[in-house]
Structure formats: structure tokens, C-alpha cells
Amino acid sequence: MSFLERLRAGLRRTTDQLVGRFDRLDADPATRVGVGPAAATASLDTLDTLEEILIEADIGVSASRRLLDRVRDHTGDADLRSVVKHELRRLLEAPIPAPVRGGCPRVVLVVGVNGTGKTTTVGRLARLLALSGQQPVICAADTFRAAAVEQLQVWARRAEADFVRARPGADPAAVVFDAISAGKARGRDVVLVDTAGRVHTRTNLMSELDKIRRVAGRAVDGAPHETLLVLDATVGQNGLAQAQAFLEAVGVTGVVLTKLDGTAKGGIAVAITAELGVPIRYVGVGEQLDDLVPFSAAEYVEALFEPAW
Amino acid sequence: MFASLTERLQTVFAAVRRETRLTPESVETALREIRLALLEADVNFKVVKAFIDRVRDRAVHRAVLESLTPAQQVVAIVRDELLTLLGDGPAGLTASRQRPQVVLLLGLQGAGKTTTTVKLARWLTGQGRHPLVVSTDVRRPAAIEQLGMLADEGGIRVHDPARDAAVVTRAAGAVEMARSMGFDVVLVDTAGRLHIDDDLMGELEALKTAVQPSDLLYVADAMTGQDAIKSAGEFNRRLGISGVVLTKMDGDARGGAALSVVSVVGVPVSFVGDGERLDDLQPFYADRLVSRMLGMGDVLSLVEKAEQVVSREDATRLEQKICGNDFTLQDMRDQLETVKRMGPIDRLVELIPGMGQMASRMPGEVDPHALVQTMAIIDSMTRRERVRYQVLDGSRRRRIARGSGTTVQDVNRMVKQFVEMRRMLKTVGAASRSRKKKGGRRRGIPMRPGVPVT
Ligand SMILES: Nc1nc2c(ncn2[C@@H]2O[C@H](COP(=O)(O)OP(=O)(O)OP(=O)(O)O)[C@@H](O)[C@H]2O)c(=O)[nH]1
Ligand SMILES: Nc1nc2c(ncn2[C@@H]2O[C@H](COP(=O)(O)OP(=O)(O)O)[C@@H](O)[C@H]2O)c(=O)[nH]1
Ligand SMILES: [Mg+2]
Ligand SMILES: [Mg+2]
Numbered sequence: 001m002s003f004l005e006r007l008r009a010g011l012r013r014t015t016d017q018l019v020g021r022f023d024r025l026d027a028d029p030a031t032r033v034g035v036g037p038a039a040a041t042a043s044l045d046t047l048d049t050l051e052e053i054l055i056e057a058d059i060g061v062s063a064s065r066r067l068l069d070r071v072r073d074h075t076g077d078a079d080l081r082s083v084v085k086h087e088l089r090r091l092l093e094a095p096i097p098a099p100v101r102g103g104c105p106r107v108v109l110v111v112g113v114n115g116t117g118k119t120t121t122v123g124r125l126a127r128l129l130a131l132s133g134q135q136p137v138i139c140a141a142d143t144f145r146a147a148a149v150e151q152l153q154v155w156a157r158r159a160e161a162d163f164v165r166a167r168p169g170a171d172p173a174a175v176v177f178d179a180i181s182a183g184k185a186r187g188r189d190v191v192l193v194d195t196a197g198r199v200h201t202r203t204n205l206m207s208e209l210d211k212i213r214r215v216a217g218r219a220v221d222g223a224p225h226e227t228l229l230v231l232d233a234t235v236g237q238n239g240l241a242q243a244q245a246f247l248e249a250v251g252v253t254g255v256v257l258t259k260l261d262g263t264a265k266g267g268i269a270v271a272i273t274a275e276l277g278v279p280i281r282y283v284g285v286g287e288q289l290d291d292l293v294p295f296s297a298a299e300y301v302e303a304l305f306e307p308a309w
Numbered sequence: 310m311f312a313s314l315t316e317r318l319q320t321v322f323a324a325v326r327r328e329t330r331l332t333p334e335s336v337e338t339a340l341r342e343i344r345l346a347l348l349e350a351d352v353n354f355k356v357v358k359a360f361i362d363r364v365r366d367r368a369v370h371r372a373v374l375e376s377l378t379p380a381q382q383v384v385a386i387v388r389d390e391l392l393t394l395l396g397d398g399p400a401g402l403t404a405s406r407q408r409p410q411v412v413l414l415l416g417l418q419g420a421g422k423t424t425t426t427v428k429l430a431r432w433l434t435g436q437g438r439h440p441l442v443v444s445t446d447v448r449r450p451a452a453i454e455q456l457g458m459l460a461d462e463g464g465i466r467v468h469d470p471a472r473d474a475a476v477v478t479r480a481a482g483a484v485e486m487a488r489s490m491g492f493d494v495v496l497v498d499t500a501g502r503l504h505i506d507d508d509l510m511g512e513l514e515a516l517k518t519a520v521q522p523s524d525l526l527y528v529a530d531a532m533t534g535q536d537a538i539k540s541a542g543e544f545n546r547r548l549g550i551s552g553v554v555l556t557k558m559d560g561d562a563r564g565g566a567a568l569s570v571v572s573v574v575g576v577p578v579s580f581v582g583d584g585e586r587l588d589d590l591q592p593f594y595a596d597r598l599v600s601r602m603l604g605m606g607d608v609l610s611l612v613e614k615a616e617q618v619v620s621r622e623d624a625t626r627l628e629q630k631i632c633g634n635d636f637t638l639q640d641m642r643d644q645l646e647t648v649k650r651m652g653p654i655d656r657l658v659e660l661i662p663g664m665g666q667m668a669s670r671m672p673g674e675v676d677p678h679a680l681v682q683t684m685a686i687i688d689s690m691t692r693r694e695r696v697r698y699q700v701l702d703g704s705r706r707r708r709i710a711r712g713s714g715t716t717v718q719d720v721n722r723m724v725k726q727f728v729e730m731r732r733m734l735k736t737v738g739a740a741s742r743s744r745k746k747k748g749g750r751r752r753g754i755p756m757r758p759g760v761p762v763t
Contacts, residue, residue: 055354058534061345114557114585115419115530145585146462147455154450199560232419236351236534238562259418262503264536287418287448 047072050084059267060237063274067091085301091270092297094279097253102222105137105183107176107191109216111209111250112230113242114197117258117284119148121230122194123155124284124292130159134189137162139179141172141212142196152194158289162188172196172208173215180219193224200245209250226253228281233259233266243272257295258284336368339383350563353538356572363390391599394568398577400592401436402494403551405523409441409487410494411480413520415513415548416528417540418501421556421582423452425528426498427459428582428590429554433494434465441492443468443483445476445516446500456498463587466492476500476512477519484520497522504543513548526552527574533566541570550574555593556582564598636734639695641727642687645680682715686723689713698724 047068054064070087071080078086099106108125110118119142126136138156140163142148149165156163164179176193183191195212198205216223229252231239246252255273257266260283269280280295340361347357367386402412412429414422423446430440442460444467446452453469460467468483480497487495497520502509517525527541527550544550553574555567558581567578578593687695689712694701701709701724710717 052354055348056535058536061348113532113560115421117419145455146458147451150451150454151449199557201559201561232530232532234417234530234534234536234540235532236537236562236566237349238351238532238560239534241561242532259503262417262536263505263539264534268534 046080050080054267057265057267058236058239060240060271063091063267063271066274088270089297089301091274092280092300094273094277096279096281100222100225102225103220105180105188105191105220106225107180107193107216107220107223109193109195109209109212109224109227109250110230110256111195111227111246111252112197113199116197116230116232116235117256118142118197118230119152119155119194120287121228121256121258121282121284121292122152122192123159124289125192125282126156126159126161127289128292128294129190129192130161135162135187136190136192137164137179137183137186137188139176139191139193140165141175141179141193143168143170143172143175144196148194148196155289161192162186173212176212177215177219180216180223184220200242200249206245206249209246213250227251228254228256229278230256230258231266231269231272232264233257233262234264235266235268237268239268240271240275243276243278247276247278252278254279254281256280256282256284256292261285261291333369336365336383340365340368343387347565347568350565351532351534351537351569352565353535353569353572355538356569359572360390360394360568388599391568392595395571395595395598396577397595398552398579398593400579402433402524407521407523408493409484410524411484411497411520411522412494412524412526413497413499413513413517413522413548414526414528414554415499415544415550416501417503417530418449420501420528420530421554422501422528423456423498424459424585424587425526425554425556425580425582425590426456426496427463427465428587429526429580430460430465430496431463431587432580432590433496438494439492440494440496441466441468441483441487441490442496442498443479444498445479446498447474447476447479448500452498452500459587468495477516480516480520495520504540504547510543510547517548524551525549526554526579527570528554528556529566529570531555531558531564531566532560532562533569535569537566537569538573542573545574550576552576552579554578554580554582554590559583559589567598636731637696638687638690638698638727639692641730642684642695645684682713682719683723685713686710686715686720698727 050071051064051068054067055061059067067084067087070090071083074083074087110122110125112118122138126138129136136159138152138159138161140149140152142152143166149168153163153165162182164175164182166175166178172195176191179191179193182188193212193216195209196205198209200206213224213227227246227250229243229246231242235242243252243255255269255278257269257280260266266283272278273280280297280300283293283295283300285291285293343364344357344361347360348354352360364383364386367390368383402410414426414429416422423444426442430442433440442456442465444453444456446456457467457469468479468486470479470482473479473482476499480495483495483497486492497516499513499516500509502513504510525548527544529537529541533540541550541553553567553570553576555564555570555578558564571577577595581591581593583589583591686709689709690701694705694709706717706720706724710720713720
């Protein structure tokens with residue numbers, strides 16, 4: 001299965017209902033939109049239904065309104081489906097920040113609230129890197145949660161990556177320093193850092209992350225070169241608050257959206273990209289080693305609205 | 310970022326209150342805002358629709374429109390309907406004579422099942438029960454170790470047959486062990502799974518048939534969005550849910566998922582998880598959640614939390630102060646000292662009436678630094694100033710600023726916040742007095758036995 005197929009297979013279940021409703025809308029001649037002669041025919045009812053569809057996908061009221069406004073103001077005369085797709089794609093197109101220059105190994109920090117899929121993502125990222133010919137070191141900086149280190153060790157074995165751990169309760173920043181030193185000594189390309197889940201409102205835990213950043217920066221130039229926020233696709237509007245808090249505290253450079261193989265659509269990530277300018281980088285579509293896919297806005301939107309499965 | 314449900318409803322109701330009479334139109338305006346707020350709080354849009362209809366039906370009723378204080382009545386209706394929807398789940402398991410009583414914990418990946426299993430075991434121990442826990446999560450790496458380590462930490466017995474990797478026999482073995490060793494309740498942790506994963510849902514059905522649980526607890530993440538009704542609905546359809554545990558309430562999620570889950574599953578929330586530590590499990594009180602949602606602050610929880618740290622006399626004194634409206638700067642300093650001892654401030658601050666809003670209006674987050682600064686300012690005051698803030702004129706404020714190493718602006722801001730807080734406390738105090746008189750839902754401020762309520 002190609003990545004796109006995998007993503008689509010994962011998204012298929014999530015979109016059945018969405019597509020069904022869309023088809024009904026599309027079949028209705030009154031739903032053609034645009035500022036041309038057709039604009040007047042986009043009825044309020046249609047837009048209400050559309051808003052509901054977007055809200056049900058967790059895109060949220062304000063991002064939905066933004067999208068609907070753009071749909072309403074769309075110039076030209078296209079069918080509703082392609083206009084919505086087009087505008088959704090535009091909302092999702094945030095430039096991926098240029099890779100931070102700096103020393104080797106590159107450091108990727110993986111952060112997020114509890115239970116979103118950080119550890120699994122680190123294992124799968126190691127696999128993706130290995131497939132592209134890079135040699136990752138996995139660093140177990142979750143020294144808090146019970147058996148978090150053991151869990152990650154299993155993933156490191158699966159991904160055949162180096163593994164650096166510390167004793168439970170150790171200072172996470174110290175483990176990160178050790179892992180980077182080990183990476184340097186062994187000439188590895190990337191250090192992937194798994195961190196403990198934390199609720200973004202706990203200021204002391206957020207400053208712990210900041211400390212990790214500072215220590216990493218001292219160990220290698222420009223580190224962390226990337227900071228990925230892992231979001232669970234089932235998350236609702238709180239996802240935006242999470243993104244904002246992690247962005248402020250540790251400068252998130254990208255989002256990983258996990259659990260897209262369920263029925264949740266992860267729409268809040270659209271709002272995150274649209275409002276905070278943080279791009280989605282990867283999506284998780286299952287619990288296996290290969291179930292992490294680089295994100296593509298075009299494919300995501302296509303897969304969401306593709307009618308024939 | 311959108312306004313919190315609290316802030317939004319406060320704005321709505323402040324607007325509604327300004328009108329002397331409610332018209333059908335003004336009711337609609339309020340309803341639109343309430344709809345928005347509920348959606349932003351992640352209540353499922355279908356649930357919101359039904360809710361709005363119920364509120365409208367009652368709100369446009371003649372008696373409401375023509376009453377003297379129609380706005381207050383709309384507030385009351387919203388609060389009432391939320392309470393009705395949420396219900397009050399009795400914290401605990403179903404009363405079952407089954408021995409051992411078997412409990413399954415179910416839910417999506419990462420919801421908090423494993424942690425909740427041990428939290429619940431500890432809670433049951435506190436109730437005089439003898440729980441045994443077992444993991445049937447043979448899929449997630451180190452999930453069995455995770456439960457084992459948590460149980461050790463919490464002093465809870467675990468059944469963990471090293472070589473047994475079969476879900477049903479692990480659980481059945483635990484029931485057997487409980488029977489022979491006299492444990493009266495077995496808590497079965499299960500692997501997280503998607504509700505649409507037919508094979509794994511079938512595995513749960515088999516597990517249910519094998520161990521005949523009296524309780525099937527659905528563990529739901531408070532941060533869940535619109536999907537909550539689908540996942541909870543499907544778990545309920547296939548297995549029949551008997552109770553709900555809402556986790557991660559220590560964050561700032563509005564918890565609208567609770568409404569969604571409860572309305573689809575048809576049973577109330579029984580417990581709330583509000584932290585990663587094993588004692589962070591609380592009984593669910595609908596009125597507390599609703600009060601919090603409506604921005605009334607949660608004095609009750611605060612009083613209970615405080616009780617764990619301060620003596621009972623202190624707690625009673627605080628309660629009397631709040632009800633009697635003679636809260637002074639000295640009291641505030643004492644409270645801050647207590648808060649400092651109680652742990653991370655950001656988690657407590659929103660429990661204090663008015664503070665939640667203040668916190669959000671302060672630039673950045675509530676940092677411990679601000680707490681220390683506030684205490685330093687109060688420390689530089691004379692006794693008289695601490696008891697009567699009204700005497701704080703310009704020259705006194707300048708002296709205090711010098712003494713505490715702050716600026717006059719800092720002092721002004723602090724005093725302003727104090728006055729605001731006092732005003733909020735006055736409202737809450739009045740409310741709790743009238744609740745007591747009327748013998749409301751929760752009989753005034755619930756305290757542990759032995760603590761005088763009046
Ligand atoms: N279905 C599905 N499950 C996933 C996906 N990603 C992770 N999971 C599961 O979600 C659960 C939590 O994943 P973890 O990787 O442990 O999450 P975490 O963020 O490290 O959790 P904490 O460290 O406890 O905060 C596990 O059961 C994973 O198997 C995904 O893309 N799809
Ligand atoms: N902040 C917070 N974290 C929690 C709570 N309950 C569980 N967790 C955390 O959420 C993550 C997933 O919990 P776990 O019990 O492993 O979930 P499971 O996959 O459903 O068994 C872990 O990091 C827990 O420490 C809670 O009430 N608050
Ligand atoms: Mg983890
Ligand atoms: Mg678990």
C-alpha cells in the first residue's frame with residue numbers, strides 16, 4: 001500500500017457520512033456559489049449545513065466561518081465541492097519553516113498533552129528516517145510516566161534505532177544532553193526526543209520543556225532544530241489552546257496529527273494552521289511501525305472529499 | 310482564541326440583564342451565544358441543538374417573559390437544563406452482591422484507562438474494599454508493566470501471570486485469584502481501541518461474556534471534540550456502558566464532551582480524573598461543573614482542597630469569611646500561603662471566584678512570581694491596612710511599594726484585584742447563604758462529616 005492509499009484507507013471511514021452529505025448538497029442546483037451570477041443562489045440553508053459539516057469535523061466555529069466567508073466571496077463559477085476543497089487547501093498551506101541551520105546531530109523534540117501518541121510517533125519517525133537512509137538516536141526523556149521508558153525501548157528495537165535512557169525520575173534535560181553527546185560520538189544524524197505528556201496549563205511542566213530546549217541548545221548548535229506537537233485527532237477546540245501554549249512555551253515548528261484511522265477528523269489542526277501558521281507535518285493512521293505518513297494538504301483534502309471509494 | 314464558555318456566558322447574561330424585559334428576539338440572541346459557547350466547549354452539535362430547543366421552550370414561556378427578572382430566569386433555565394442533562398452520578402460502583410465484583414475499564418487509546426484503574430482501586434480501598442487489578446493490554450508496548458508499576462506505587466495488588474498473553478485468561482485468572490484470596494473487587498484494565506475496530510470490539514464482547522462484569526466504565530478524555538458521541542455511542546451499543554469517567558479535567562478543556570457522552574450513553578459521569586497522580590480522582594458533581602461553566606467559580610472544591618492542607622478550623626473560618634463578606638487582605642495573604650502549599654497555582658486559581666477571569670486578563674500566565682509579589686506587597690502593610698484596605702491612600706501605597714521592592718502600579722493592581730475578588734466572594738457568599746436556607750441540591754457547602762456547616 002502506498003502512503004496515500006494508507007491515508008485514504010484510514011480516512012475512508014471518517015468520510016462516509018461527510019461525503020454523503022456533500023453529495024446531497026452538490027446535487028442541489030441551489031448550491032452553486034461564487035460572486036458571479038451563481039453567487040446569489042448559494043442559499044443560507046446551504047451555508048448552514050456546510051457550517052455544520054465543518055463543525056462536526058472539529059474545525060471549529062471561527063475557522064469554519066473564515067472558510068465559509070471565503071467560499072461566499074469566491075470569484076468564478078465553480079461547484080461547491082471544489083470551492084470548499086480549494087479554500088480548505090489554502091487554509092492548510094502554511095509554509096514549512098526552513099530547516100534551522102546548526103550542528104549535527106539535528107535534534108527533534110516531540111511534545112504534547114498526555115496520551116496523544118508521542119511515544120508511538122517517535123518510534124515511527126525513527127523508522128521514516130531510517131528508510132530515508134538517516135541514522136537516528138531515540139532519547140527517552142519521559143522519566144515521569146510509569147513504564148514510559150520500557151514502552152519506548154520496544155519502539156527503538158522495532159525501528160532498529162539507538163536508544164538512550166536514564167533512570168526513572170532523572171532530570172529529563174540531563175538525558176537529552178547524554179543522548180546528544182552519544183549521537184555526536186557515534187556520528188548519528190538525528191536525535192529524537194520523547195517527552196512526558198503534560199497538560200499545557202501546568203506552568204512548571206512547561207518550563208521543564210523550556211529547560212530541555214536550553215540544554216539541547218547548549219549541546220549542539222541550533223537545537224532543537226524541530227519541535228513537533230503531537231495532537232490526537234479526537235481532540236476538540238482545546239487543541240487550539242494546546243497549540244498556542246506549546247507554541248509560546250517552546251516554539252512548535254510542526255504538528256503531528258495521530259489516530260486519523262478512527263472516525264475523528266482532526267479538524268482543529270486546520271484552525272491551528274490557519275490561525276497560528278503552524279503546519280501539519282505528519283499524520284498517524286494506525287498503531288503499527290509504518291503507520292505514520294508525511295502530511296500533504298492536497299492529499300488530505302482530496303481524501304476527505306473523494307466521493308468514490 | 311475564543312472566549313471561554315464562562316466569559317462568553319457572562320457577557321451574554323450581562324447583556325441580557327441590561328434589558329428590563331426579555332423579548333422573543335433577545336431570547337434568540339442569548340440562545341445564539343449559548344449555542345456558540347457550547348460548540349466551542351466541544352458539546353456535539355446535535356446535543357447542542359436539542360439543548361437549545363429545550364431552553365427556548367422554557368424561556369419564551371409567558372411567565373418568564375413577564376416576570377420581573379426574566380434575565381435571571383434564563384440563566385437559571387440554562388443552569389437547570391445543564392444539570393438535568395449531566396445528572397449526578399453516584400461516585401462508586403453499582404451495588405452488586407457479586408463477589409468478586411468485576412469492573413471493566415474501556416475506551417479509546419490514551420484516554421486514561423490504566424491510570425484510572427489504579428486510581429479507582431485506591432479510591433475503593435478508601436471505601437473499605439479489597440481490590441485486585443489486572444491488565445489485559447497485551448498490545449501496547451509495556452502496558453502491563455505500566456499497570457504493575459502504578460499498582461506498586463499505590464500499594465495495590467496485581468494479578469500478572471508472566472507468560473499469559475491471552476486477554477480472557479488473564480482476566481479470568483484474576484477473578485479466580487480474587488475468589489481464592491478474598492479480594493472483593495477485580496478491576497480489569499483493557500487495551501485502548503477504536504470503536505470501529507470490529508475485531509477488537511469483539512474481543513471485549515468475549516471478555517465481557519467470560520468475566521460477567523457488574524460495571525463497564527467508559528473512560529473519556531475531557532479534551533475530546535465532536536467525535537465523542539460516535540465513540541461512546543458505539544462502545545455503548547456493543548457492550549453497554551454502566552458509568553463514565555472523565556479524565557484530564559486538570560487542563561483547561563471546557564469539558565463539553567461530558568455532555569455529549571452522557572447524552573448518548575444515558576448514564577451520568579461518576580468520576581473525574583484531574584491529574585496524573587494516583588489520588589487525582591474525584592467524585593463528579595454536576596453542579597460544580599456547571600457552576601464552573603457559568604463562571605461562578607468553584608468555592609466548594611476550593612474549600613475541600615484547602616481542607617486537605619489546612620486545619621478544619623481554618624477551613625471553617627474561610628467559609629465563614631466568604632459567607633460573611635469580611636474577607637480582608639490578611640485573609641488573602643493566608644490563602645495565598647495555603648495555595649502555595651497546595652501545589653501548582655495555575656490549577657487552583659480558577660477555582661477561586663473571579664480569579665479565573667483575572668488570570669486570563671493578566672498578561673501571560675499566572676506565574677508563581679506574581680504570587681510571591683502579592684505576598685510581599687501584603688507583608689509590607691501595617692496590620693490596620695491589611696484589615697481595612699480602604700485606608701490605602703497614595704502615600705501609604707508609595708511606602709508599601711518601596712517596602713516590597715515593587716512599583717506603585719503593582720500595588721494599585723494588586724489592590725484592584727483584591728477588591729474585585731471581594732466583590733465576587735460577596736456574590737458567592739450570598740448565593741451560598743440562600744442555598745442553605747432553601748436546602749438546595751447539595752445542602753450548602755459539602756464538608757466531610759464533623760465539620761460544622763453553619
Ligand atoms: N489508532 C491509533 N492509535 C494510536 C495512533 N498513535 C498512537 N496510538 C495509540 O495511542 C496510545 C497512546 O500512545 P502513546 O504513544 O503512548 O502516547 P503518548 O503521547 O506517548 O502518551 P503519554 O506519554 O502517556 O502522554 C497507544 O495505545 C498507541 O498505540 C494512531 O495513529 N492511531
Ligand atoms: N493530566 C492528566 N493526565 C492523565 C489523567 N489520567 C491519565 N493521564 C495521563 O494520560 C496518559 C495516558 O494514560 P493511560 O492511563 O496510559 O491511558 P490508556 O491508554 O487509556 O490506558 C498518561 O500519560 C497518563 O499519565 C488525568 O486525569 N490528567
Ligand atoms: Mg509517551
Ligand atoms: Mg493503558
